[in-house]
Amino acid sequence: MNAPLTNNRFAQRCKQLLLGVSLVGLAFQASAQTQVSDAWVRATVAGQSSSGAFMTLTADSDSKLLNVQSPVAKVVQIHESSMKDDVMKMQQVDAVALPAGKPVSFDPHGYHIMLMSLTAQIKEGDKVPLTLTVEDAKGQKETIEVQAVAKALDTMDHSKMH
Incomplete structure (x- = not known):
């Protein structure tokens, strides 16, 4: 007892x-060290092989986005668009710095996520699963699951960029 x-x-x-x-x-x-807001993916037309994912990331401490994965694409890369000599260029980057407390925007004109070799058409209203890997300054990794909504084709088509 x-x-x-x-x-x-x-x-x-x-x-x-x-x-x-x-x-x-x-x-x-x-x-819960990194917050994701306004996540969306550009809807595609039949036969289109790539799309872009966009969002805003805000980390509690200095961190970096290392990787993104999605079952809707065979290849997923982090890219940065920039204008040089009146020509829009896009290139893959290894990581994106996420300074503590400062929102980092992923949009069609800067950093963004490229979804390439799509497994199916992404239709307006679809929920597209994305898995983000973020690493803080201490080397601790965080996995974030996101459901990005697909929005209509009303901005730049990344499939034509080199």
Whole structure:
């Protein structure tokens, strides 16, 4: 049978409980270090082999986006568009810096995610799953699952860019 709790044992149990709650809070905090907002993917027409994904990322601490994966594309790359001598250029980048607390926009005219060798047409209203891998300055990696909504073709077509 359990002995009644003395004041000392009661205090020890309370400390253990508070420590456990604190550790759970820290674990939750560590897993929620990067926020994703306004995630969307450009809808495609039949036979189109690529599309772009766009969003805003805000990290709690200095971090970087390392990788993106999606089952809708055989190849997924992080790209950056830039204008040079009146020519729009697009190139793959290894990672994108996410400075602490500063929103980083992924849009058709800057950083964006290229979905290439699509497995099927992406139709307006579809939910496109994306898995982002973010690494903080300490080397800890975070995996973020995103459901990006497909929007109509009303901006630049990346399939024609080199």
